[in-house]
Amino acid sequence: MSVVVVGSGPSGVHFALTLLQKGIPVTMLDGGAPPPEHTLPGVAWHELRDQLTDPAAYFLGSEWEGVLLPGGSEEYYGIPPHKQYVFDTPANWRHEASGFSPLFSFAQGGLAEAWTGGCYPFNDAELADFPFSYDEIGPCYDEVARRIGVSGVTDDMSRFFPVHRHLMRPTTPDESSAKLLAAYARKRSTLHRRFGLHMGRSRVATLSEDLAGRKACTYLGRCLWGCPSASLYTPSLTLAECRAHRLFTYRSGLNVSHFRFDADRRVTTLVATPLAGGEPVEFVAERIALAAGALSSTRIVLESVHRASGEVVRLGGLMDNRQALVPFAHLRMLGRSFDPRSYQYNQVCLGIEAERPAEYVHGLVTTLTTALIHPVAQQLPMDLGSATFITRAMHSALGVVNVNFHDSRRAENEVWLEPSGEGEPTALGIRYAPTEDEPERVGRAISTVRAALRHLSCIVPPGMAHMRPMGASVHYAGTLPMTTEDRAWSTRPDGSSRDFRNLWLVDGVTFPFLPAKNLTFTLMANAVRIANAAF
Amino acid sequence: MECRAFTRYLIGIEPTEYVVGEYLSAHESLGVLHAADRFDRLLIRLGCGPSWLRAPAAAFARVHAPRCALQNKLVLLLAILETAPVSGRKIDAVPSTSVPVLLSALLLRGILAAFSLVLGTVLFLPLRWLLSGRRGNA
Numbered sequence: 001m002s003v004v005v006v007g008s009g010p011s012g013v014h015f016a017l018t019l020l021q022k023g024i025p026v027t028m029l030d031g032g033a034p035p036p037e038h039t040l041p042g043v044a045w046h047e048l049r050d051q052l053t054d055p056a057a058y059f060l061g062s063e064w065e066g067v068l069l070p071g072g073s074e075e076y077y078g079i080p081p082h083k084q085y086v087f088d089t090p091a092n093w094r095h096e097a098s099g100f101s102p103l104f105s106f107a108q109g110g111l112a113e114a115w116t117g118g119c120y121p122f123n124d125a126e127l128a129d130f131p132f133s134y135d136e137i138g139p140c141y142d143e144v145a146r147r148i149g150v151s152g153v154t155d156d157m158s159r160f161f162p163v164h165r166h167l168m169r170p171t172t173p174d175e176s177s178a179k180l181l182a183a184y185a186r187k188r189s190t191l192h193r194r195f196g197l198h199m200g201r202s203r204v205a206t207l208s209e210d211l212a213g214r215k216a217c218t219y220l221g222r223c224l225w226g227c228p229s230a231s232l233y234t235p236s237l238t239l240a241e242c243r244a245h246r247l248f249t250y251r252s253g254l255n256v257s258h259f260r261f262d263a264d265r266r267v268t269t270l271v272a273t274p275l276a277g278g279e280p281v282e283f284v285a286e287r288i289a290l291a292a293g294a295l296s297s298t299r300i301v302l303e304s305v306h307r308a309s310g311e312v313v314r315l316g317g318l319m320d321n322r323q324a325l326v327p328f329a330h331l332r333m334l335g336r337s338f339d340p341r342s343y344q345y346n347q348v349c350l351g352i353e354a355e356r357p358a359e360y361v362h363g364l365v366t367t368l369t370t371a372l373i374h375p376v377a378q379q380l381p382m383d384l385g386s387a388t389f390i391t392r393a394m395h396s397a398l399g400v401v402n403v404n405f406h407d408s409r410r411a412e413n414e415v416w417l418e419p420s421g422e423g424e425p426t427a428l429g430i431r432y433a434p435t436e437d438e439p440e441r442v443g444r445a446i447s448t449v450r451a452a453l454r455h456l457s458c459i460v461p462p463g464m465a466h467m468r469p470m471g472a473s474v475h476y477a478g479t480l481p482m483t484t485e486d487r488a489w490s491t492r493p494d495g496s497s498r499d500f501r502n503l504w505l506v507d508g509v510t511f512p513f514l515p516a517k518n519l520t521f522t523l524m525a526n527a528v529r530i531a532n533a534a535f
Numbered sequence: 536m537e538c539r540a541f542t543r544y545l546i547g548i549e550p551t552e553y554v555v556g557e558y559l560s561a562h563e564s565l566g567v568l569h570a571a572d573r574f575d576r577l578l579i580r581l582g583c584g585p586s587w588l589r590a591p592a593a594a595f596a597r598v599h600a601p602r603c604a605l606q607n608k609l610v611l612l613l614a615i616l617e618t619a620p621v622s623g624r625k626i627d628a629v630p631s632t633s634v635p636v637l638l639s640a641l642l643l644r645g646i647l648a649a650f651s652l653v654l655g656t657v658l659f660l661p662l663r664w665l666l667s668g669r670r671g672n673a
Contacts, residue, residue: 049623056557059618064561067614071602335637337629373626374614383593383655384609385544386648390641392629 003535004029004270004285006256006300009110010520011507011527012291013238014144016248018531025247028239029272029283031106032252035113035236036082041228045221045370046340058082059372068375075468076325076375076400079114080225086114090255090275094427096418100320101471102295102430106255106275109236110293111474116223116345117204117232118364118518119150120161121525125357126515131484131493132529134162140525140532142166148233148524149211152203156188160351160360161203161517168208170201171217174342176367176399179332181348183456190455196353197452202346202364205233205521221370223344232345254281258303259288259503266501287535289495291506291527294318294476295415298509299428301480301499302417306426314416315489317409318432319478319514323468324442326401326449327376328458329394330367338396342369350401352448359406361445362516368398379464399458401449404516405442409478410435432470442467475519477508495530506530540583541612544593546625554622557615567607574666578605578659590647591655598652599660 002025005016016026039058040051049055060066061081068078079087086107095102105111121141124134144150145166153170154163173181184191184199191197206223207216217231230237242248254272257280261267270283290297298315305313348365368376373391376398380387391398418427435441450460480497483490490498491510497503506527508519538558542550550558562568570576582592582605596606616622 046623046627049618050620055618055620055623056553056615060614064565064611067611069567069610070606335632335634337631340627372614372617374610374617377613378597378606378610381598382645382648383590383597383651384606384613385590385593386644386651387597388545388613388626389644392626393637393641395627395629 001286002027003287003289004283005289005291005506006030006270007110007290007292007296007507008032008108008235008239009105009291009293009507009523010112010235011523012110012289013235013242014147014524015289015291015506015527015531016242017147017238018528019535020242020245020247022531022535023247024535025249026242027249027251027283028242029254029256029270030108030250030252031255031275032250033085033088033107035085035108035226038226038228043220044341045225045344068378070378075466076327076379077224077371078375083114083226086111092425094425095430096427097430097471098432099434099470100318100430100432101469102476103471103474104296105293108239108252109234112520113234113236115234115518115520116364117206118346118349119145119152119203119205119521120362120517121164122515122517122522123160123162123357126513126517128358129513130511131482137522137525137529138162138164140528141521143528144521144524147238148205149207149214150203150205150521151208153201155200156198157200157349157351159198160362167203171204171206171208171343171347172219173201173347174339174367174369175336176330176333176338176396177347177365180330180365180367180456180458183332187455191452195448195452197350197448198353199348199350199365202349204345206343206345207231217343219341219343221340221342221344224371256292256300258300258307261304261308261500264501265499267503285502287502287504289504289506290509294479294508295428295430297505297507298415298479299417302415302428303426306417306419312417312419313489314414315479316411316414317478317481318413318415318430318476319407319409319511320432320470321407321473321475321514321516322405322434322438322442322470323473324403324446325466325468326403326446326460327464328399328401328453328460330397330399331457331459333397334394336396338369340370344370346402350449350452352445358513358515360516362404363449364402364404366400366402368395368400401453403445403449404473404518405438405445406516407514409481409512415479434470475508475514477511477514477519480505480509481512482510483512494533496534504530504534537579537583537608538612540589541609542616542622544586544589545609545613546616546622548622548625550616551619551621554615554619557619558612561611561615565607565611567602568604568611570604572666574663575604577662577666578603579608590651591658593655594648594652595655595659599656599663
């Protein structure tokens with residue numbers, strides 16, 4: 001019995017590795033764009049400028065794509081140029097979206113190659129809509145943590161994230177993060193009582209100790225640019241582990257467009273188009289697992305049905321996490337210089353209780369250490385010379401809270417296939433509208449964060465909170481949900497499709513609810529769970 | 536000359552040859568760095584002209600024309616400066632200081648920024664109206 005897996009993202013690689021460990025042969029079909037070689041590995045971020053022959057090309061790109069010019073995204077940081085490969089799509093890849101700005105990936109490791117490493121298990125309240133409880137998925141979180149290395153502690157945030165096994169001690173916090181945590185310790189009871197707000201160390205897939213040939217973090221400050229020491233986990237590391245296995249076959253450079261199925265709704269072949277051009281290639285498969293990411297897996301299913309019958313199926317329930325960025329100045333860091341040898345991503349997180357526990361609000365607190373300042377300076381409402389002076393003077397005091405909100409399945413948030421003319425590629429149609437109460441919910445949470453930060457000696461400049469477009473968090477889920485109900489366009493608890501006999505859905509497409517936390521750790525654990533349950 | 540003037544304005548030092556080269560190179564490929572009209576050209580010329588006009592011109596650009604060529608040039612140059620060897624170290628190397636000294640410096644700079652914005656608005660808003668009006672009547 002062999003299994004064909006589509007996609008090498010966090011779901012696909014952990015599903016595949018689990019099958020391989022059970023002695024089941026796996027063929028993986030993947031876009032598979034490889035990452036570029038790490039430039040000067042071992043050199044810290046602030047030292048790269050002096051050692052690169054063309055630092056502008058490295059930091060800003062050969063086409064200046066790394067410069068955030070006015071009128072662009074209004075983000076406080078951009079995607080580094082050599083990470084752009086994660087988001088490249090084929091020339092004929094089309095989508096038409098309303099209220100949603102989707103991202104796709106044909107890279108080895110998928111979109112998670114650009115993640116920030118957050119590993120937050122879902123608790124039982126958040127799993128209420130799932131057809132399993134924490135007891136069932138808990139061992140899977142343990143297994144993933146053992147494989148990838150997760151660092152963190154048991155602290156006030158453990159009320160929101162169950163503590164799993166194989167949790168390494170946390171990385172050393174930078175001075176600003178350490179001061180925030182110390183201030184929180186003094187103000188804890190006030191923050192709990194007045195705001196329902198808790199704070200603690202982030203749980204991240206970053207090594208504080210060596211693990212399986214990967215080195216512990218040495219604080220190069222290059223997290224966003226791509227960790228050259230593999231201290232920060234990305235799925236391509238597990239892909240490499242799979243590729244070393246004798247039962248694993250990797251076919252890259254492919255865009256799986258659809259599958260064919262017989263009258264019994266049994267999938268017979270997968271059809272893929274070489275990304276370099278050429279005629280489609282077909283793969284006969286006994287069992288197929290789609291792990292191409294929620295939107296791409298949905299597209300494969302929709303395309304398959306459309307090509308077979310002409311039917312245009314509309315699948316509702318698309319979810320993503322709304323995010324709001326709240327910049328702040330940490331007054332206890334005024335006059336301090338920043339240490340460039342620091343972990344670049346968030347080391348502190350916060351959580352705001354909600355009336356319904358599943359609707360908890362999650363915040364990632366990133367203090368500015370090594371970073372480009374031109375995206376930040378240009379946001380200040382003054383001449384750029386003054387803005388640069390102020391940003392430089394306050395560099396070590398600057399930070400941002402990325403506030404995340406839960407999402408629920410709603411029928412009106414749909415994904416479908418837009419048919420096209422003869423010989424033209426179809427487009428993926430996406431429509432998303434937030435709930436009517438979203439502005440009020442988000443506004444209330446931002447006010448809470450702002451007020452809580454004041455208690456921690458941080459001020460939030462007025463008018464600078466920024467709502468990211470829907471789709472920016474890349475936490476897509478929900479169009480083919482897991483359920484115990486026997487209904488069309490759903491999956492069983494073991495990930496098997498109710499619509500196709502030998503098809504499994506392994507990624508976020510099956511999630512029936514999306515809590516505010518980063519879902520990637522749960523994607524990996526669920527993939528392990530499905531591999532154990534179904535095979 | 537433009538790169539030198541803008542670099543002195545932004546971080547108070549002379550640009551290296553590398554920075555000048557990258558600045559010129561960017562202008563070969565980025566259309567948004569080129570003036571869109573007569574007022575844009577005038578703003579750029581005055582923005583790298585007399586030193587007392589640079590901050591007002593930049594303030595006007597940021598607040599009243601945030602996507603104009605001058606603002607784009609300045610943001611691009613800041614990006615180049617912070618990634619280049621000598622200027623990047625200058626930008627990062629802000630020494631520790633006492634909070635009162637820092638707050639005083641920030642307050643003074645804020646006052647200067649506000650003054651620059653007022654001066655820039657008074658000087659350039661009528662000029663933009665005049666030049667836009669003349670173009671419209673041509």
